[in-house]
Amino acid sequence: MLTKKELKEYCSNARENYLPHISIDCVVFGFHEGLMKVLLLQIKNGGEWYLPGGFVLKKEPIETAANRVLKERTGLNNIFLQQFHVFGDPERSKQHFDMYKDMLPAKDNWFTNRFLTIGYYALVDFYNVNPAPDQFSADCIWCDLNNLPELKLDHAAILKTALDALRLQLNYQPIGYNLMPKEFTMPELQKLYETILDEKLDRRNFQRRMLGFGILKRSEQLRRGGAHKAPYLYSFELENYNAALKEGFKGRW
Amino acid sequence: MLTKKELKEYCSNARENYLPHISIDCVVFGFHEGLMKVLLLQIKNGGEWYLPGGFVLKKEPIETAANRVLKERTGLNNIFLQQFHVFGDPERSKQHFDMYKDMLPAKDNWFTNRFLTIGYYALVDFYNVNPAPDQFSADCIWCDLNNLPELKLDHAAILKTALDALRLQLNYQPIGYNLMPKEFTMPELQKLYETILDEKLDRRNFQRRMLGFGILKRSEQLRRGGAHKAPYLYSFELENYNAALKEGFKGRW
DNA sequence: ACAAAAGTGTTTGATATACACCCATGT
DNA sequence: ACATGGGTGTATATCAAACACTTTTGT
Numbered sequence: 001m002l003t004k005k006e007l008k009e010y011c012s013n014a015r016e017n018y019l020p021h022i023s024i025d026c027v028v029f030g031f032h033e034g035l036m037k038v039l040l041l042q043i044k045n046g047g048e049w050y051l052p053g054g055f056v057l058k059k060e061p062i063e064t065a066a067n068r069v070l071k072e073r074t075g076l077n078n079i080f081l082q083q084f085h086v087f088g089d090p091e092r093s094k095q096h097f098d099m100y101k102d103m104l105p106a107k108d109n110w111f112t113n114r115f116l117t118i119g120y121y122a123l124v125d126f127y128n129v130n131p132a133p134d135q136f137s138a139d140c141i142w143c144d145l146n147n148l149p150e151l152k153l154d155h156a157a158i159l160k161t162a163l164d165a166l167r168l169q170l171n172y173q174p175i176g177y178n179l180m181p182k183e184f185t186m187p188e189l190q191k192l193y194e195t196i197l198d199e200k201l202d203r204r205n206f207q208r209r210m211l212g213f214g215i216l217k218r219s220e221q222l223r224r225g226g227a228h229k230a231p232y233l234y235s236f237e238l239e240n241y242n243a244a245l246k247e248g249f250k251g252r253w
Numbered sequence: 254m255l256t257k258k259e260l261k262e263y264c265s266n267a268r269e270n271y272l273p274h275i276s277i278d279c280v281v282f283g284f285h286e287g288l289m290k291v292l293l294l295q296i297k298n299g300g301e302w303y304l305p306g307g308f309v310l311k312k313e314p315i316e317t318a319a320n321r322v323l324k325e326r327t328g329l330n331n332i333f334l335q336q337f338h339v340f341g342d343p344e345r346s347k348q349h350f351d352m353y354k355d356m357l358p359a360k361d362n363w364f365t366n367r368f369l370t371i372g373y374y375a376l377v378d379f380y381n382v383n384p385a386p387d388q389f390s391a392d393c394i395w396c397d398l399n400n401l402p403e404l405k406l407d408h409a410a411i412l413k414t415a416l417d418a419l420r421l422q423l424n425y426q427p428i429g430y431n432l433m434p435k436e437f438t439m440p441e442l443q444k445l446y447e448t449i450l451d452e453k454l455d456r457r458n459f460q461r462r463m464l465g466f467g468i469l470k471r472s473e474q475l476r477r478g479g480a481h482k483a484p485y486l487y488s489f490e491l492e493n494y495n496a497a498l499k500e501g502f503k504g505r506w
Numbered sequence: 507a508c509a510a511a512a513g514t515g516t517t518t519g520a521t522a523t524a525c526a527c528c529c530a531t532g533t
Numbered sequence: 534a535c536a537t538g539g540g541t542g543t544a545t546a547t548c549a550a551a552c553a554c555t556t557t558t559g560t
Contacts, residue, residue, distance in 0.1 A: 021272050022369060062341030062369065086339050086371055088315030116275060116315065118339055168425075170506050187539075197506055204541075205523065212521090228538040229530040253423050253450055440512075457514080458550065465548095481511035482557035 001045045002136075004103050011110040018055035023117040024066050025053040025155070026081070027162035028074060029196075030126030030142055031179050036195040037126055037142035038159065039073060040149070044138045050152040051159065052140070053117065066120040073140060074129040079178050080245070081120045084165040085158075088116040092154045121162040123196075125179045166196060172248040174215050174241050185223050185231040186210070213249060215241045255389075257356050263388075264363040271308035276370040277319050278306040278408070279334075280415035281327060282449075283379030283395055284432050289448040290379055290395035291412065292326060293402070297391040303405045304412065305393070306370065319373040326393060327382040332431050333498070334373045337418040338411075341369040345407045374415040376449075378432045419449060425501040427468050427494050438476050438484035439463070466502060468494045 002010065028039035040049045054069035056062055066081050093115045106112045126142055133140040143149065151159065169175065176192055190206045210216060217237045222230035255263065281292035293302045307322040309315055319334050346368045359365045379395055386393035396402065404412065422428065429445055443459045463469060470490045475483035 019274050019367070019369075021275065056341070056369075058367070059343045061343055062339065083339060086315065086336060088309070088371075090312045090314055114272070114311070116272075116309075118341070167506070168501075172421075185539090193506070199506075201506075202523075202525090203539080204525090207540090209522085226538085227532050228536085229540075231539055248421075253420070253446070253452075253454075438512090455550070455552090456512080457552085460513090462549085479511085480559050481509085482513075484512055 002100070007100055007103055008108070011104065011108055014055065014110045017057055019058055021114055021116060022056050023053050023115040024056060024062065024069055025051045025087075025117045025119055025158055026066060026069050026073070027051060027119065027121040027159055028070065029121065029123045029145075029162075029166065030129060031123065031192055031195060032125055032127040034191045034195060035126075036145050038145055038148070039126075039129075039131060040141060040143045040151070041073075041133060041137040042139040042141070043136060043152075047138075048152045049143075049149045049155075051155045052134070062118060066118070070120075070122055072134070073132055074124065075132065076124055076129060079122050079124055081122045082165065082169070083118060083120050085119045085161050086116055087119060087154060087158060089154070090114050092117075117158070119158050119162060121166055123166065123175065123179060170196065174213060174236075174244045174249075177236050177238070177241055180236075183219060183221070183223075183233040183235050185233060187231060189234070213244065215244055255353070260353055260356055261361070264357065264361055267308065267363045270310055272311055274366055274368055275309050276306050276368045277309060277315065277322055278304045278340075278370045278372055278411055279319060279322050279326070280304060280372065280374040280412055281323065282374065282376045282398075282415075282419065283382060284376065284445055284448060285378055285380040287444045287448060288379075289398050291398055291401070292379075292382075292384060293394060293396045293404075294326075294386060294390040295392040295394070296389060296405075300391075301405045302396075302402045302408075304408045305387070315371060319371070323373075323375055325387070326385055327377065328385065329377055329382060332375050332377055334375045335418065335422070336371060336373050338372045338414050339369055340372060340407060340411060342407070343367050345370075370411070372411050372415060374419055376419065376428065376432060423449065427466060427489075427497045427502075430489050430491070430494055433489075436472060436474070436486040436488050438486060440484060442487070466497065468497055 026039075030037040030039060039052060041052050042049050052069060052073040054065065054072070056065040060068075063081065063083075066083070067077070067079070070079060070081060071077055093113070100109065100111050103109070129142075131140040131142065145163075148156075148159075150156070170193065175196075176189060179192060180189060186207050187203065189210065190201060190203060193206065194201055215237055216234045219233040219235060221233045223233055224230050279292075283290040283292060292305060294305050295302050305322060305326040307318065307325070309318040313321075316334070316336075319336070320330070320332070323332060323334060324330055346366070353362065353364050356362070382395075384393040384395065398416075401409075401412075403409070423446065428449075429442060432445060433442060439460050440456065442463065443454060443456060446459065447454055468490055469487045472486040472488065474486045476486055477483050
């Protein structure tokens with residue numbers, strides 16, 4: 001927990017460097033070997049949980065800010081971050097860091113301001129992540145999506161909205177390039193979809209549809225070493241993958 | 254064009270009442286009898302065109318702000334407004350109202366600030382609209398989507414993004430409740446879709462699909478008086494319509 | 507009578523779903 | 534040998550696309 005002096009300094013710094021009233025919250029979904037997690041911070045002392053977020057530097061593009069926050073929290077760079085919604089209820093930040101709310105007069109206290117928050121989500125391989133708490137947080141850890149702690153503020157709603165957006169994305173954009181190793185098997189990719197959707201899919205239909213997107217290339221190689229029949233290895237055709245990210249799969253009209 | 258004194262007063266007022274660095278831009282698509290338009294403002298003197306926008310009051314929810322802007326510009330209330338993107342490039346507002354940029358020192362000049370803008374779109378019946386210019390604008394008019402003037406700032410990009418979002422929306426949400434009269438014919442509704450998509454649709458397939466959504470109720474009545482065979486009248490089943498707005502039509506996974 | 511608009515199918519092809527069979531591999 | 538996972542294929546239903554015929558109405 002910050003002392004009054006530290007808080008004062010933080011606030012004056014923030015006022016100098018960041019755009020006021022604007023924050024970014026990142027919903028970092030992590031996936032590895034069939035497990036789906038989300039990155040959460042636990043506040044010092046209070047113990048409450050919240051999404052990793054941050055502020056936008058005065059001359060910084062918001063996409064850059066989102067990437068910076070993600071980098072600071074995970075060490076990961078160059079990840080596909082998707083803006084999905086702005087949350088702008090004036091009441092939403094009422095309880096923000098209320099542990100600090102009486103330590104400074106409101107006009108000097110960055111944390112008692114109203115914040116609109118821009119929501120971004122990312123989907124990363126949590127095996128590659130080094131979760132790093134920020135100065136307000138005791139801990140930064142992967143939490144199971146099906147077993148979340150109670151979240152502060154409107155962060156539960158933000159997370160829910162992000163998950164809906166991610167699921168919607170599956171309908172018209174490819175996914176997985178950050179997540180899968182360079183080469184992967186079809187069942188491995190299927191596991192990703194099943195985990196996101198929280199639903200079993202038929203392996204044969206999945207494969208047909210996936211190949212239909214035209215973003216996969218089958219290698220001559222097989223994944224040896226596992227038990228049972230060795231599956232083929234696939235990789236993304238990056239050119240087509242990126243084109244599909246931009247264009248989207250066909251809509252219906 | 255404002256005098257220096259008026260500008261000064263406007264800026265001081267704005268600083269007092271609005272959240273800094275945040276704006277809202279509305280892409281108001283208008284439709285009536287097969288014509289699709291977009292509402293644009295033309296700045297006084299300069300003659301440049303831009304999207305109707307505004308700012309967020311310090312204690313106002315952003316959705317309310319968007320509705321207020323729409324109301325001020327069109328007189329319309331209770332219209333489905335869809336947030337679609339935040340534009341946050343620090344360079345985007347560089348040329349904002351540059352006619353005023355030298356009239357006040359930068360620190361006092363609201364208009365030389367950086368603004369993130371939250372994009373909303375709406376689809377309204379332009380027959381019901383009374384376009385009303387704001388104090389900076391000489392004119393507020395419906396422009397043909399296929400024959401747009403050059404737009405200031407990044408407003409052309411915002412408009413394009415809004416149109417894409419609107420078209421995407423057709424795939425998973427109903428549309429038209431604000432637009433159509435209480436009762437309307439299937440060909441009338443089809444015209445709306447064709448206009449948005451800028452594409453002809455087959456009348457029989459359109460009808461089948463539309464009815465499949467389960468949001469329409471066919472009346473016993475026919476639309477009499479036109480030439481040729483009298484078409485049936487339909488109305489939206491508001492309950493199902495609203496449910497579909499929330500839930501969306503089925504995705505594919 | 508006829509042209510034009512609208513109602514109501516049908517045919518065809520594509521895609522989704524469900525399911526069956528065979529193959530490879532470690533135990 | 535066998536259980537398990539993986540490759541491949543097929544039947545069926547469902548849906549989209551293209552298209553034809555009939556009905557209504559004003560001129």
